[in-house]
Amino acid sequence: MAAQRATIGALAKATGIKIETIRYYERIKLIPSPPRSEGGQRIYEEDDRKRLAFIKRCRELGFSLDDVRTLLDLRQNDNRTCREVKEKTTTHLRTVRTKIADLKRMERALNTLAQSCEGGDDTHCPILEQLFA
Incomplete structure (x- = not known):
């Protein structure tokens, strides 16, 4: 986003967040609905980009969410x-550590x-036998 104001496409490109995801974040009020141009396009400010970058990092x-x-x-x-x-x-860190232990x-x-x-080509599979036991 070279300028302070941008369309949703430019915002998506600047943040690496898909347009549909940005719209979803608006619907669930994670980001405020931006004003629109006379043509109806959403117009985003630098604060919107920063907020989306924060959400993406989280x-x-x-x-x-x-x-x-x-x-x-x-x-x-x-x-x-x-x-x-x-x-x-x-x-959150405790939750992640628990998941890591479960995955291990x-x-x-x-x-x-x-x-x-x-x-091999045997029709008897020990994996299926153990899972079915």
């Missing part, structure tokens, strides 16, 4: 404390299953 870190909404609210609240933001972040358990189980089978 989503890349796995925050839910509700978490993103909370973080946005905290960012706009002059009475917020850093403690509140850190609590939200550490809660799944990896070990799948590895054991895969090693139980030679993968």
Whole structure:
């Protein structure tokens, strides 16, 4: 976005967020609905780009849309404390660590299953037998 104002296409290109996603974020009020040009095009400002970049970074870190909404609210609240933001972040970190542990358990189980089978042309498959047991 070279200029301070941009269309939805330019905003999408500048942020790497698809146009439909930007429209969705407007519908669910994660970003405010922008004013429109006389021709009906949405006109976005630099603050909209920054807000979308913030949302994108949060989503890349796995925050839910509700978490993103909370973080946005905290960012706009002059009475917020850093403690509140850190609590939200550490809660999410615990969730991510739990998911990682679960994925590692799944990896070990799948590895054991895969090693139980030679993968030949036999009609008897040890993997299916173990899964069906």
